[in-house]
Amino acid sequence: MREQDAIVEAVREHYAEVARRAARASEGRTSSGCGCSSDGGCCTGASGYYAPDERTLVPAEALAASAGCGNPVALADLHPGEAVLDLGSGGGIDVLLSARRVGPGGYAWGVDMTREMLELAEENRRRSGLDNVGFLEGRIEAVPLPDASVDVVISNCVINLSVDKAAVLREAFRVLRPGGRLAVYDIVAQEPLSAEARRDLRAWSQCVSGALDRETYVHLLREAGFVDVEVQPVLALQAGGCCGGDEGPLPVGSAFVRARKPGSPDLGDGRLTVEAASRDDLPAILHLLERLGLPTEGVAENLEGFVVARRRMPAPGGPAEGSLQTVATVVGCAGVELYGLQALLRSVAVSPPFRGAGIGQRLVAAALERARRLGASEAYLLTTTASEYFARLGFEQVERQAVVGPVTSSSEFARVCPDTAVVMRRELH
Numbered sequence: 001m002r003e004q005d006a007i008v009e010a011v012r013e014h015y016a017e018v019a020r021r022a023a024r025a026s027e028g029r030t031s032s033g034c035g036c037s038s039d040g041g042c043c044t045g046a047s048g049y050y051a052p053d054e055r056t057l058v059p060a061e062a063l064a065a066s067a068g069c070g071n072p073v074a075l076a077d078l079h080p081g082e083a084v085l086d087l088g089s090g091g092g093i094d095v096l097l098s099a100r101r102v103g104p105g106g107y108a109w110g111v112d113m114t115r116e117m118l119e120l121a122e123e124n125r126r127r128s129g130l131d132n133v134g135f136l137e138g139r140i141e142a143v144p145l146p147d148a149s150v151d152v153v154i155s156n157c158v159i160n161l162s163v164d165k166a167a168v169l170r171e172a173f174r175v176l177r178p179g180g181r182l183a184v185y186d187i188v189a190q191e192p193l194s195a196e197a198r199r200d201l202r203a204w205s206q207c208v209s210g211a212l213d214r215e216t217y218v219h220l221l222r223e224a225g226f227v228d229v230e231v232q233p234v235l236a237l238q239a240g241g242c243c244g245g246d247e248g249p250l251p252v253g254s255a256f257v258r259a260r261k262p263g264s265p266d267l268g269d270g271r272l273t274v275e276a277a278s279r280d281d282l283p284a285i286l287h288l289l290e291r292l293g294l295p296t297e298g299v300a301e302n303l304e305g306f307v308v309a310r311r312r313m314p315a316p317g318g319p320a321e322g323s324l325q326t327v328a329t330v331v332g333c334a335g336v337e338l339y340g341l342q343a344l345l346r347s348v349a350v351s352p353p354f355r356g357a358g359i360g361q362r363l364v365a366a367a368l369e370r371a372r373r374l375g376a377s378e379a380y381l382l383t384t385t386a387s388e389y390f391a392r393l394g395f396e397q398v399e400r401q402a403v404v405g406p407v408t409s410s411s412e413f414a415r416v417c418p419d420t421a422v423v424m425r426r427e428l429h
């Protein structure tokens, strides 16, 4: 067997055993007991990296199976409607957390080469009840996703395990859409590792022998095409510590890695449409509004007046396998409530990474058109922050006391919006 194939097989067998142990532990509802022992995973039992509020978002079994060296989900600063890929997703902790962060309008993929890990991850997905998640079998050196199919690539303590890191980083760059970002925790070498250490299959599986030094990491990221590259050491690992081992302090440590693919998202007509919202969009709309601190009261009752900005991202199963598959994500919304001839425009929201591309304007135009079709002749809105924006869209400021008619009984007028909110009006022709 070639040396590289032997490493891949050793890593696969190591994590198959880690997965089997985690599955047995969760069946017995006991701790996996891997902790930081030298026969454990890379950092099995690494749930301490997750904040208390995050720990409540995923099944206990997924937390117990975590084997990373940091929290890439926190590093990635995820937003509603984003599509995320986790390289080497293991038991699925970071995929499930990402799915919660991007909400029902977003999507999270995980890719892993170890079948036992994929089974564990699928079981954890089932326990979580999430359906905006997909686990794919594959190598991170040849990711089974089409070009420009995700907004963010994350990874937790995996890239060091690869025998071809340059290929992994090229693949991360390929599957990211223009402007997409990479947010990774990994192990880096603080000093050159001896040839003997590099050949140690057990230490390779435990995230030691394959570690790149910081300079090489930066170089490979730039060579792959990334910009704004940052590789920042975080923690030194000690013998008997995270990765185990008994030969004195290890010359490796954890680090976070951030980088960006140049460009901005392609939100051309093929990718993004503004459409009437369906019942299925309600959870995504509520998630988006909650994350942006906007009121959610009355949305469900007025869903008929809502429109969403829907983006279609390529998914596995290209033309060669039939029709092009896509995953739809929701990156914005707007709604109107009808009060006879008066309409109240509300909930105009665009997820932060997708702002500045005219989506808000398209949503407002579509919501007002909906109001007109439903019989309204004038539209009102209340805003504390965006009066200049709406003035550019044809709204004029009016005195709150001067507004008469049923719209004043809406919850936004009557209760939700503070007295300082500006009232604006526009005729609908």
Ligand SMILES: C[S@@+](CC[C@H](N)C(=O)[O-])C[C@H]1O[C@@H](n2cnc3c(N)ncnc32)[C@H](O)[C@@H]1O
Binding pocket: 011, 012, 015, 041, 042, 043, 065, 066, 067, 068, 069, 087, 088, 089, 090, 091, 092, 093, 094, 111, 112, 113, 114, 117, 138, 139, 140, 141, 155, 156, 157, 158, 161, 162, 163
């Ligand atoms: C240290 S564990 C980390 C798992 C997960 N990221 C976490 O934080 O719990 C490494 C995982 O990467 C997977 N892996 C290692 N090398 C891989 C490769 N070349 N391609 C795909 N998966 C790989 C292993 O099967 C294992 O599930």
